Amino acid sequence: MKTHKVEQLVIATMGFFWCFLMWFSTAAFSPSIAAHYHLSIKALGLLASSAIWMAPVGRVVAGWASDRFGAPRTFAVILTVCGLVSIASAFTQDYSLLFAERVIVAIAGVSFVVGIQHVAQWFNADEIGTAEGLYAGTGNVGAGMGALVLPRLFGTDYHTAFLWLGLIALVVAAWYLLRGRAARNAEQIALTRRRSDFRSTAFVWSRYIAVALMLAYAMSFGLEIAMNAWLPGYFTHGFHGAILALGFSSVAGLQIAAGTFAAVESFCASLFRPFSGFMSDLFQRNGWTPLPFIARTLPYAPRLHWLGIALILITLAMGGLTFAGMTGSLHASVLTLVALGVFISFGTGGTFALVPLLFPDRPGTAAGFIGGISTAAGIIYPLVFSASTNIHMGYLTVALYMFVPFILFYFWAARHERRPEEHGIFTEALAVEKA
Numbered sequence: 001m002k003t004h005k006v007e008q009l010v011i012a013t014m015g016f017f018w019c020f021l022m023w024f025s026t027a028a029f030s031p032s033i034a035a036h037y038h039l040s041i042k043a044l045g046l047l048a049s050s051a052i053w054m055a056p057v058g059r060v061v062a063g064w065a066s067d068r069f070g071a072p073r074t075f076a077v078i079l080t081v082c083g084l085v086s087i088a089s090a091f092t093q094d095y096s097l098l099f100a101e102r103v104i105v106a107i108a109g110v111s112f113v114v115g116i117q118h119v120a121q122w123f124n125a126d127e128i129g130t131a132e133g134l135y136a137g138t139g140n141v142g143a144g145m146g147a148l149v150l151p152r153l154f155g156t157d158y159h160t161a162f163l164w165l166g167l168i169a170l171v172v173a174a175w176y177l178l179r180g181r182a183a184r185n186a187e188q189i190a191l192t193r194r195r196s197d198f199r200s201t202a203f204v205w206s207r208y209i210a211v212a213l214m215l216a217y218a219m220s221f222g223l224e225i226a227m228n229a230w231l232p233g234y235f236t237h238g239f240h241g242a243i244l245a246l247g248f249s250s251v252a253g254l255q256i257a258a259g260t261f262a263a264v265e266s267f268c269a270s271l272f273r274p275f276s277g278f279m280s281d282l283f284q285r286n287g288w289t290p291l292p293f294i295a296r297t298l299p300y301a302p303r304l305h306w307l308g309i310a311l312i313l314i315t316l317a318m319g320g321l322t323f324a325g326m327t328g329s330l331h332a333s334v335l336t337l338v339a340l341g342v343f344i345s346f347g348t349g350g351t352f353a354l355v356p357l358l359f360p361d362r363p364g365t366a367a368g369f370i371g372g373i374s375t376a377a378g379i380i381y382p383l384v385f386s387a388s389t390n391i392h393m394g395y396l397t398v399a400l401y402m403f404v405p406f407i408l409f410y411f412w413a414a415r416h417e418r419r420p421e422e423h424g425i426f427t428e429a430l431a432v433e434k435a
Contacts, residue, residue, distance in 0.1 A: 005122040009131060011180050012115040013138045015075050018172045019108035020142030022082055022165050026051060026102045027229045027262075028146040029158035031236055031254055036156075037095045041386060044233045049382040050099065051106045051229045055375035058110035063117060063368015064201065071118035071364075072180030075111055076173045082108040083169030090163035105162075108169075109225070113371045115139065117364035118180070120356040126281070129303070129353035133277020136348060140224070140270035147232065148263040151256050204359055204366050209420035212413035213351055213358075214370045215406040216307060219314055220347025222377030223398075224269045230382040231262030231337075238391045242330040261334055268341025269348065276349025280306050294414045300357050304414045307354065310346030311407050317343050318399035325392030358421045377402075 026033070026047070034044050065074045082105050089101035115135055123131040154161040204210055235243065235258040248257040283302035291308045295301050317340040324332035351370065359366035385394035414420055 007179065008122050008181060009119055009135060011176055012071070012075075012118045013135050015079060015172055015176050016111055016115045016135065016139030017142040018165075018169055019079065019082070019111040020139055021146050022086055022169060023051060023106055023109040023142070024146045024225075024228045025086075025150060025158075025161060025165055026105070027232055028150040028259055029154075029156070029161065030229075030232050031258060032156040032158055033098075034233070041233070041237060044386070046383075047099070047229075049226075049229065049379045050103050052109070052225055052375050052378035053103055054107045055109045055225075055378070056373050058107055059113045059372025059375060060368045062110040063113040063364040063366070063372065065364075066114045066117040066368075067362060067364035071114050071121070072176055074114045075118070075180065076177040078108060078111050078114070079169045079173035079176065083166040083173065086162050086166030086169065088166075090159045090166070109375070110372070112136065112139070113364065113367040116352055116355070116367040116371065120360075120363035120367075125357055125360075128356050129277035129280040129284070129349070130274065131277070132352045132356070133274040133280075133349045136352060137270050137273025137275075137277075137345065140273060140348075141267065145263075147228070147259040147266060151259050200362055201365050203424070204362055205369050207421050207424040208413040209358060209423070210366065210369060212410040213354065214374045216311055216347060216410055217351045217370055217374035218377035219311055219403055219406055220344045220351065221371070222374045223314070223318075223381060224266065224341075224344050224348065225375060225378040226381035226385075227265050227340075228262070229378070230385055231265060232258045234258075234385070234391065235261045238325060239328075239330045239333070242328070261330075261337070264334055265337040265341040265344070268338050269344040272342045272345035273349045276310070276346045277353050279346070280350050280353035291411075293411050295417045295420065297417050298419065300354065303350065303354050303357070304420075307347065307350035308407075308410065308414070310343060310350050311403070311410060313343040314340070314347055315399050315403040315407065318395045318403065322392050322394075322396035322399075325395070326390075 030044060030047060033039070033047070039047065062074060062078065085101050085104045089098055089105065092098045092101060116132060119131050119135045120128065150161050236254055239261075243254060243257045246257065248254050280303045283306040284300065286302070288302050289296040289305045291305045294304050294308055296305075298304070317336060320336045321333065321340060324336045352367070355366050355370055356363050381394075381398055384398055385391070388394040388397060413423075416423055
């Protein structure tokens with residue numbers, strides 16, 4: 001059966017889009033769920049963070065599985081399991097059971113690293129930034145679509161929404177399994193499979209640059225998913241009076257308004273991700289290396305600099321979000337979210353324009369570690385946001401006490417002119433790798 005890399009990119013992107021839509025469908029209906037079950041702000045923060053619980057370990061396993069068994073099989077299994085549990089949650093009335101089922105549906109979020117591995121197996125180094133950006137950016141739109149469209153389509157009837165999301169997931173799973181191809185040729189599949197053993201996995205995990213990229217992704221995508229889950233509740237509580245003044249007084253109205261404002265960040269983070277991949281390619285083609293302390297002579301050095309710029313911008317925007325919230329200006333908060341979403345896209349696109357180049361023979365394993373462990377930040381951020389005495393101060397707290405140290409570590413790890421991926425915790429792992 002003939003196939004082409006563009007078809008594989010489309011299949012991976014659509015699978016990821018639907019997984020993302022399912023992943024954050026709970027957040028889209030959080031005001032309705034909170035009102036129905038009388039949840040407190042603390043319980044709402046717990047519900048928001050629960051969407052990410054399965055991602056850290058799940059993405060590590062999914063990345064390894066995509067190297068070992070191929071992306072189409074791995075992706076189809078994820079879609080099928082999440083689809084069936086989503087259907088089951090549509091008929092659940094007990095909150096404890098509903099909470100547990102939605103945690104399982106959140107496994108859909110692990111699909112990202114599977115698609116990263118799939119796309120990396122089909123595209124060359126000179127186009128990898130744009131290809132991965134198109135995959136991830138278009139797929140990420142699913143989160144924004146959930147916040148913006150689902151409440152408008154289903155109102156407060158989240159049960160029906162969960163049913164349809166699950167049914168369509170089963171259709172997408174069948175399509176992925178029938179038309180998806182793991183790689184361009186059998187030799188490439190065999191090499192990737194051989195590289196999925198424990199020693200090769202330990203090598204990737206012990207590289208300083210892999211840890212630095214994981215922290216960079218925690219600053220970008222980890223923040224993005226945290227905001228997807230947190231922002232509807234944040235706007236409902238933090239700008240309640242301002243939203244009421246706009247004429248949204250019912251629970252359904254508050255949900256639509258809060259979801260619309262929340263979608264701003266997600267849409268910007270998604271829509272600009274292909275641009276970020278293109279910018280990484282552009283930095284690479286022009287050899288731009290403006291930042292001090294980061295390596296400048298390596299073949300992929302400009303990509304390191306583009307990512308460093310993105311991380312600095314994200315940190316500044318987080319401080320701006322606290323300032324906007326403290327002024328009580330809904331308009332300023334939304335505008336700052338636009339900037340934050342764009343900067344997040346720079347970070348996410350910049351990270352995975354590097355990963356396939358640093359670890360070309362183990363894209364799934366590397367993507368699983370970097371894209372998986374980083375999502376733990378998405379659990380932590382909503383808890384920090386909800387624990388602050390002032391609901392607006394959590395953003396600045398995260399920026400100062402987490403993001404600044406992350407950036408400093410990234411600068412340190414990316415300083416080597418002799419290929420940063422050769423430097424790590426376990427020197428014996430490098431010896432095994434070169435043998």
